[in-house]
Amino acid sequence: MVAGPGKLGLPAAVALVVGNIVGTGVFLLPASLAAYGTVSILAMGVVTVGAIALAMVFGRLGARIPAGGGPYAYAKDAFGEFPGFWNAWSFWLTAWIGNAAMAVVWVNYVNYFLGWTSLGGQLALALAALWIPALINLGGVRNIGWFALVTAVLKFIPLVFVAVVGLFFVDGADFGAFNVTGGDWPAALSTAGALTLFIYSGVESATVVAGKVADPARNVGRASVYGVLICAAMYMLSTFAVFGTVPHERLVNSTAPFADAINGMFGGTVGGGVMAACAIVSGLGAINGWTMLVAEMPLAAARDGMFPKAFAGENRRGAPAFGILLGAALTSLVAVYNYFGTEGGFNQILLVATFTTVIPYFFSACAQLFWLVTGARGVSGARLGRDLVITVLAILFAFWMTYGAGMEAVFAGFLMMLAGIPVYIWVKARRGEYGPRGGPPAPPSPA
Template sequence: MHDTDGTPSRRFGLPTAITLVMGNIIGGGIFMLPASVAPYGTVSLLAFVVLTVGAIALALVFGRLAGRFPRTGGPYVYAREAFGDFAGFLSAWSYWTMTWVSNAALAVAGVGYLHVLTGSGSKELDLVLALALLWLPALANLAGTRWVGVVQLVSTVLKFLPMLFVAVVGLFFFDPANLGPFTVGGGDWTGGLTASAAILLYSYVGVESAAISAGEVRDPERNVGIASVVGTIGAAVVYLLGTLAVFGTVAHDKLVDSTAPFSDAVDAMFGGHWGGTLIALAAVISITGALNGWTLMSAQMPYAAAQDGLFPAVFGKKRRGVPTAGVIAAAVLASALTIINYTAGVGGVFEILVLITTFSATVPYLLATAAQVYFLLSGQREKIHAGRMTRDLVLALGGFAFSFWLVAGAGYAAVYQGVLFLFAGIIVYVWMVARRPAKQQEQQEQERQATGRESADEPELVG
């Protein structure tokens, strides 16, 4: 395999693909989640379980789709193959928006954890630190897929081990009296389940990471599915055990007001105040790893769309296995948002953009799972027996329902702002399609029709 500049590119192996999924799912949010859901009671642990089942179903769907279309782009590829250019563009545009806005939010969050290590600084110093958190992962990406994989593997291990340490050791200090009530206020438990789930929903975004990078994964038909499921389960173990350990070691009334729940858990287990430094260091490593992975994701989606003439051609060029224009564009846009946040003082605008990421992440999920349902029901399926067909259809519908729940949990403000931002991309689509040569459009239409005829000619083996 060679890049557009003629140099050979390296591909990710299965271990790196797994850490890419885990690293992108587990960002900095895990370090605040226990305190965020504590006000709803221990019913929030049940919400974690429900969300984990939905996330695994979604990961299985992406694995099946990647086996059918083992190309870079993931949800974009599936939506375009099923529903045409416009649906594919909406998927790519929405996901691309989510990645670079999320990167800006991650960088700002990382500065907060750095304060624990270095002490509070000036606004100018905070801005420099935030920009460094954005550009160091970008430089690692520009160095090539090999360095992306190295950074992702090391950062995932370094953040996974201390989290797992707290989770496992916390079981020896677990006190049921700290758990608090199942539902706060003695109300209907379903209300607490829904409310806590709305906070936890975004914590599983990233299950699609291996599918999006399928073109850079060795043996994607096999490894993407394994990486998606194993990475999601690994992240779920960290989430569930870590949250359970914090719930059982920190008194409920203290946990509700905690600003560093994992630090409080370590302090409760061993005494002293060194837990804050330990957890802050783990958080910085976690955020750096997440930024490394999401920077790659922010380049892969426009790369796939550029190959089809739906994004500017410059996004479709690679160097050392990485779409350089996509990496630079994402870093520049995220940097601009970060500068606005620190210098203009318009925190409200930045918060609105962060809300958009919640909605933007779900649009590709809905389109991808709907595409799988379309492929299965329209006869465009592999030579599979009835049992496999039924299983895949149930998983696809479950993934669609989970994605729909993600939209509902995002809240009215996020959906409203997200839809406006999504529709703003329509003019970009019109511009790109209008400028695309007529011959290229005709050739792509012929290829799509040929693919449809080949699928229709396949023998029907499903009873």
């Protein structure tokens, strides 16, 4: 499961990818998609093709550059230091902002059993969801690997159950109309696709922690592709099964579509408790994996002199303690903003995190395109045409994700990206490459 001291084997690496992709949002997804009709199943299929293409691109990139940092390392190698830094900065923002969104959804499922209505109580639960995984991460990569594997298995049991057993209970009358929006179906397809785009965030997880993966040149790519294929199969089958077992008019207003599907299949109300427990396990597993990524991306950048040196240190268990603790602290502040800030804070958090996710995806796909077009890093031969098609699909997928995030999220996310530039200047100055530390400028050469 976990190969060697301080290394993730292939099963644990796949579990990390699956655990980071499948968070808590999937448990509400069928109800959100039902508002557009069965056209949303087609939209999910289109998006899934893009996600698989992106995973295949990461597989190729991971084999060529089996280094920690993933998208950061690819952008730096292809385009230089500043694009590399910007990708690391963007991904770092994604990891700790997105963790707050997952914690908020996790609290909703915990409250299925506890029923805490006060904002203070809900914030306390959210902080527990953030700091328990942080403590697990401080214990080292072996703890992370086992926790990711166990939670991935536990979260998949009920989801796979609905996906497989539910097919035997499908009733064609439950599906509803192809397009229920009243507009053109291509517009409904695009909007439903934008919702579906968010569920594949995390495809790059194995590339970011490549330094912690056993035989990264071989296993990073396999983990990325296997993880997305597993998630894609589960997403498509389970959504189809829920659409076919819960009447459309009820599904549109459902707050627990998978629970409704189980209750519809077997009667009773046990499904709600089962799926709430599943979502709790799923959320903790996803937060655990993303807490690892919060620290691993700046760790790789700091070792290259592209992030402050404090991020480069590790404790005696090999965990980047500073990055883990700072990430958990920042995420805690975002959680406070969600509960005590402006109305609609959760949606703002989620969409900004989606935008900052896209930046590393886009640059990674463009790095692959750069190497394909220039023939660098030994990219040539019979697979060139196929790799070009896959890479173009991945780039289009990244563009679509940006569109789906919306203008407000893109604007806010871009401002946060700009905030990283002074950090880059400060790091360069600390390296003696700007100002007095770098010495006086060289005299101009004689004409």
